[in-house]
């Protein structure tokens with residue numbers, strides 16, 4: 001049963017074809033290492049409230065208007081936001097989805113057309129691959145929290161502008177402070193560069209553990225699922241990044 005499940009998750013992520021029979025030492029074999037444990041125990045739904053997840057554990061990290069807001073007030077604030085001008089051209093704000101007390105916080109770029117319509121991040125094809133990546137790690141989508149650098153869809157799927165990311169930043173910082181995740185997974189260039197305040201390419205940022213801001217939350221960078229759909233040969237590297245994130249979640253000594 002566990003074997004079957006593992007096979008399905010890897011297949012959904014597009015990784016099974018890399019396994020070669022009778023070639024245990026191959027790089028291809030390495031790419032799937034670690035799935036057995038994670039797929040055997042999928043983390044489902046909302047985790048119970050963790051007494052250690054008190055807000056004081058993470059500096060508020062929120063500026064001005066979002067400081068001190070609770071989850072509900074923050075949601076209302078985002079809904080009413082007009083500060084960067086994108087709101088006029090989109091259907092609705094996309095606050096994020098999942099468990100507000102998640103250990104794992106996934107941060108993408110911005111809503112696309114599907115996300116704008118449905119009001120939920122990562123619901124298109126890239127979202128399906130993200131779900132498969134999470135399952136391969138042992139997490140159902142509902143067990144993690146998924147957010148974006150921007151809450152509103154930029155027109156024609158263009159990249160978020162730096163000033164738009166800055167306008168939206170207090171909302172994301174407050175979300176991070178309230179969730180207080182054990183790790184942040186930054187998917188794609190826009191997410192990684194905005195969170196790390198860097199202009200280094202994803203290929204150079206991935207593969208190691210960064211620290212996020214003053215709160216010092218471990219942060220791992222990986223490729224955006226939309227990029228992985230176009231460049232499936234990079235999925236092995238993405239899987240290595242996910243395993244790195246898992247090692248942090250397990251509390252493995254660095």
Ligand code: URA
Pocket residue numbers: 108109110111112115120121122123126148188226
């Ligand atoms: N890409 C993102 O970065 N975020 C989404 O919500 C959807 C696609």
